[in-house]
Amino acid sequence: MIARRYHDRTAHSPASVRASPHTLDWDVKPFPFKIYTELPALALPRDLDALAADTLAALARPAARAERLGLAELAAVLYHAAGVTRKKTYPGGGEVLFRAAPSTGALYQTEVYVVAGAVAGLEPGLYHFGPGDFALRRLRAGDLREALARAAADATLARRAATVVLTAIYWRNTWKYQARGFRHLFWDSGTLLANLLAAADALGQAPRLLAGFVDADVNRLLGVDPAREAALELVLLGPEGAAAPPAGALAEVAHPYMPLSSAEVDYPLLREVHAATSLADADAVRAWRAACASWPAGGGRAAPPSRGRDVAGSGAGGPPPRPVLSGTDPTVPLPPPRAESGRGLGATIQRRGSTREFSHEPLAADELATALRAATRGLAADVPAGCVDLYLVVNAVTGVAPGAYAYDAGAHALEAVRAGDFRRASAHLCLEQPLGGDAAAVLYFLAPLDALLAACGERGYRLANLAAGVAGGRAYLAAYALGFGASGLTFYDREVTDFFAPHAAGRDAIFVTALGRSARAARATIEANVTLPGRPAR
Ligand SMILES: Cc1cc2nc3c(=O)[nH]c(=O)nc-3n(C[C@H](O)[C@H](O)[C@H](O)COP(=O)(O)O)c2cc1C
Missing domain, CATH: 3.40.109.10 (NADH Oxidase)
Known part of the structure; x- marks a missing residue:
C-alpha cells in the first residue's frame, strides 16, 4: 500500500539521519501566519471565557450542553486551540509567537477555518481564523453547512451551529522535515484538537470530530490550493437546530494571501500519500466509515x-x-x-x-x-x-x-x-x-x-x-x-x-x-493577545 511505502521511506534510522544532506535554508523559512491581503479583519472579542472548569474534569466529562454557540464561545475555543499564548524574543532579535498547542519545530502549519451557520453575533459564512491579530476574515458569505455536510457525508453537520475545519500548509512543515512532514500534519493537528475538543467540551459545545470527508470537495469549499494546503479534520460544534437550506453550486474562490516565502520546495512523496489517503466521494466516505466500524476497539x-x-x-x-x-x-x-x-x-x-x-x-x-x-x-x-x-x-x-x-x-x-x-x-x-x-x-x-x-x-x-x-x-x-x-x-x-x-x-x-519535571525555573515571557482574568491585555 502507498501509505506503508510512504511510512517506510520516511522512517528515521541512525544511518538515514546521518546520511541526510538536508540543511535548513533560513532565507526561505516560511512565514508562520496565513495573511489574506484583501479581506477585512473581523476582530474577535478579547474578553474570553477563562475556561475555569478543572482540566481533568473537563477532559473526562463534557459540561452540560449549551443552548447556543455565540461569537464569544467560538473565540474562546479558537484561542485555546490555536491562539498566540506567548512571545519569546531571542538575543539576536528573532521572535517566535508560541501557540496554545504544541507543534513540531514551532512551525505551525495547521490553519483553522470556520463554517458558521447559527453562531450568535456572526453572519453565516466561511471564515479564516488569524491567530496573529485574533480576527476572522470572511472568505464566503452565506450558509454553507449543507454543502459541507454533503462533503462530509454527515447530515447532522447541517444542523449543528458551526464546524471548524483544520488544514495544513505543507511547506511550513516540509521546509524543515521534508516528506516526513506528512506525519507531522496529523500529530500537530492532533495536539491542537486535544485542546480544541477539551475547550469546546468545557463550554458545552459537544464537539464531534470527523476524519472522513471528500477531500477535494472540502478543499474547494475552503478555496485552498490542494497542491499546497489540504483539509485534515472537521469538528462539529454547538447545538442542533433546523437543517441549513441547500447551498447550491459553489463558485470558485481564491482570495490572495501573502506568500510564505520567496521559494518553495515540492515534495511529491507527500502529495502522493495525501492523494492515496483521500476519499473520492460521499459513497467512499460512507464505505470507509463502515469499514472502520469493523476495527476492534x-x-x-x-x-x-x-x-x-x-x-x-x-x-x-x-x-x-x-x-x-x-x-x-x-x-x-x-x-x-x-x-x-x-x-x-x-x-x-x-x-x-x-x-x-x-x-x-x-x-x-x-x-x-x-x-x-x-x-x-x-x-x-x-x-x-x-x-x-x-x-x-x-x-x-x-x-x-x-x-x-x-x-x-x-x-x-x-x-x-x-x-x-x-x-x-x-x-x-x-x-x-x-x-x-x-x-x-x-x-x-x-x-x-x-x-x-x-x-x-x-x-x-x-x-x-x-x-x-x-x-x-x-x-x-x-x-x-x-x-x-x-x-x-x-x-x-x-x-x-x-x-x-x-x-x-x-x-x-x-x-x-x-x-x-522541568529542570528549569518557570518559563520566560508570557504575552497573550487576549484579556484573561488577572492579566491585562497587551
Ligand atoms: C508532534 C510533536 C513532535 C515534537 N518533537 C520534538 C522533538 O523531537 N524535540 C523537541 O525538542 N521538541 C519537540 N516537540 C516540541 C516542539 O518543538 C514545541 O511544541 C514547539 O517548539 C512549540 O513550543 P511549545 O510547545 O513550548 O509551545 C514536538 C512537539 C510536537 C507537537
Whole structure:
C-alpha cells in the first residue's frame, strides 16, 4: 500500500539521519501566519471565557450542553486551540509567537477555518481564523453547512451551529522535515484538537470530530490550493437546530494571501500519500466509515468505553494478538487517576509549553496514571478506538520499577515488557535527544499499522498519526494541569519497535511524548493577545 511505502521511506534510522544532506535554508523559512491581503479583519472579542472548569474534569466529562454557540464561545475555543499564548524574543532579535498547542519545530502549519451557520453575533459564512491579530476574515458569505455536510457525508453537520475545519500548509512543515512532514500534519493537528475538543467540551459545545470527508470537495469549499494546503479534520460544534437550506453550486474562490516565502520546495512523496489517503466521494466516505466500524476497539488494550464514541466494535482482522509474557505476574496495577488537578483548563493551556530540559526528579504513580488515562480517553468521532497502543519507558516513577511497559487501558495497569534502567536507551530511541532519557516517563505510541490499513484502507494511516497526536496532546494537558511538564519527540522508527519486542510485534512507532519535571525555573515571557482574568491585555 502507498501509505506503508510512504511510512517506510520516511522512517528515521541512525544511518538515514546521518546520511541526510538536508540543511535548513533560513532565507526561505516560511512565514508562520496565513495573511489574506484583501479581506477585512473581523476582530474577535478579547474578553474570553477563562475556561475555569478543572482540566481533568473537563477532559473526562463534557459540561452540560449549551443552548447556543455565540461569537464569544467560538473565540474562546479558537484561542485555546490555536491562539498566540506567548512571545519569546531571542538575543539576536528573532521572535517566535508560541501557540496554545504544541507543534513540531514551532512551525505551525495547521490553519483553522470556520463554517458558521447559527453562531450568535456572526453572519453565516466561511471564515479564516488569524491567530496573529485574533480576527476572522470572511472568505464566503452565506450558509454553507449543507454543502459541507454533503462533503462530509454527515447530515447532522447541517444542523449543528458551526464546524471548524483544520488544514495544513505543507511547506511550513516540509521546509524543515521534508516528506516526513506528512506525519507531522496529523500529530500537530492532533495536539491542537486535544485542546480544541477539551475547550469546546468545557463550554458545552459537544464537539464531534470527523476524519472522513471528500477531500477535494472540502478543499474547494475552503478555496485552498490542494497542491499546497489540504483539509485534515472537521469538528462539529454547538447545538442542533433546523437543517441549513441547500447551498447550491459553489463558485470558485481564491482570495490572495501573502506568500510564505520567496521559494518553495515540492515534495511529491507527500502529495502522493495525501492523494492515496483521500476519499473520492460521499459513497467512499460512507464505505470507509463502515469499514472502520469493523476495527476492534483497542485490540486488547482498549480505552475504557467513553461517551459519544460512535465507531467501535469487533470483527475479523484487527491488531496482532498480545504475546503471553513468561515469568511471574508481569502486571503492575496503577493507582486510580486523579479526578481533579486544581487547575482550570484555560490556565493549563495558558501555561503549557514544551519542557526543554527534564530533571531526574520522579513523578508520583498517580501522576503517571492520570496522564495515561487522559491520553487514552475515547473520542466523540468517526475515528475508531484502538488505532494506537501505548508503550512506555519508566525512568523515575515512585512505586514503579524502572523498565519498559505496555499500558493496558482497559485494566488501567502496566504490563512489564522488560525491567531495567533504560535512560540511555530511551534517549537514543528519541533521535538521541537527552529529553528522552531525562524524562520521568516516555510514552511511545505504536500502531498495528498493517492491520489498521487492512481494515480502514489507506486513510487508516491518517488515523494512526491523528490518534497519536490527540493522545499526546491530552497527555500534555494532564501534565501541565498537574504541574509537571511534557514534550513531543520524534524517534528512530524501527528501533522503537525492536526495543519493545516481542510484545510490540506487528506494530510501528507513530509518536512519542515525554513526561517529567522541568529542570528549569518557570518559563520566560508570557504575552497573550487576549484579556484573561488577572492579566491585562497587551
Ligand atoms: C508532534 C510533536 C513532535 C515534537 N518533537 C520534538 C522533538 O523531537 N524535540 C523537541 O525538542 N521538541 C519537540 N516537540 C516540541 C516542539 O518543538 C514545541 O511544541 C514547539 O517548539 C512549540 O513550543 P511549545 O510547545 O513550548 O509551545 C514536538 C512537539 C510536537 C507537537
